Amino acid sequence: MKISVIIPVYNAEKYISQAVESALQFEEVCEVILVEDNSPDNALEVCRQLTEKYSRVKLYQHYDKGNHGAGATRNLGIAMADGEFIAFLDADDYYLPNRFDAEKQLFKDPKVEGVYGALGVHYYSTKAKEQYYRLFKDNLTTVYERHDPKDVFPGQLGMKGSFGLFSIDCLTIRRDAMVKKLNPFFKTHLRLHQDTEFLFRLSYYLDLYPGILDKAIAMRGVHANNRITVVDSKKVNPATTRVLLWKEINEWAQNENTISQDIKLHIRRMHRSYEIALAPTLKKWAMITKYLFTDYRSIRSGLYNINFRKDLF
Missing domain, CATH: 3.90.550.10 (Spore Coat Polysaccharide Biosynthesis Protein SpsA; Chain A)
Structure with a gap:
């Protein structure tokens, strides 16, 4: 070895x-x-x-x-x-x-x-x-x-x-x-x-x-x-880095044909969760409204996530 x-x-x-x-x-x-x-x-x-x-x-x-x-x-x-x-x-x-x-x-x-x-x-x-x-x-x-x-x-x-x-x-x-x-x-x-x-x-x-x-x-x-x-220590914003991480994972998963739809939905929801939670209050609600029409499934599953709700509200 x-x-x-x-x-x-x-x-x-x-x-x-x-x-x-x-x-x-x-x-x-x-x-x-x-x-x-x-x-x-x-x-x-x-x-x-x-x-x-x-x-x-x-x-x-x-x-x-x-x-x-x-x-x-x-x-x-x-x-x-x-x-x-x-x-x-x-x-x-x-x-x-x-x-x-x-x-x-x-x-x-x-x-x-x-x-x-x-x-x-x-x-x-x-x-x-x-x-x-x-x-x-x-x-x-x-x-x-x-x-x-x-x-x-x-x-x-x-x-x-x-x-x-x-x-x-x-x-x-x-x-x-x-x-x-x-x-x-x-x-x-x-x-x-x-x-x-x-x-x-x-x-x-x-x-x-x-x-x-x-x-x-x-x-x-x-x-x-x-x-x-x-x-x-806040020299780097940890929320921002998590958004970038999940954005990267989401882009890969959506383009990988062998990944199941339920896993793709979970990954997309994680990306949406961090993306929305990081946004200023007015933009946060604008994004939720937008995704309720364009990506309802990920927002609905996101609202069931306790960390998403805690960050959101």
Whole structure:
């Protein structure tokens, strides 16, 4: 089993060594691919030192050495990977010793195209915990029960009740299946939530199986400069980014002929919900009136959604 671990690197000089060394502990990891995305700190030099220290660590940058975002950076890593399997790791996160225990068994079955597990939380400082404990607590990010692969896509969309979510840090993919069935990989025009959009499409096209769900196989590192904590601190409007995410998913779903009509309706309703909830009051009601005539089914189903009603009223 040969696994390529892809790590996009941006503004992570303090954490990248830990991430790399957590991946190198596994003999199944044939390479750790660092793709440096024009960091403002000293991350590039730290990456160079890691390539000198470890033969399995490879370093790449974009053709213009510029900043292209996490999506384009992961895509470059995929293009450079030689492994039979692909795993991802954020530069400020790290793997635990059980990271690939389930994969070693499950991937013996050729019909298994991907395996997902549970992500834990590590606070790098007391201040980080004080700031963001309400957001992450000590919870696992995981699918809560074991499900058939056909239920993973609607489950990720929220159509299966408290199904739960999995993280890209805890996903391992059979490379050939991803290359054959998924195009594009990460959408580069999405600067945030591109991993969520990728996971939605991946769970539709590939058969993903549960690995270890009851305990963490990797840890999310929480500190003041996380992309998600920057969003939470209101430097980026989280509602706006969710509208863009669901707009993207809706456009893909409506053009995918194999998706059922009930799933397309659910996705369209989610897009309408965020779109309307974000609008100013007068525009909100104008949009509702418009969609009552042009897209009544999605608005009617939206009004049954408690979060939609809470945001709306």
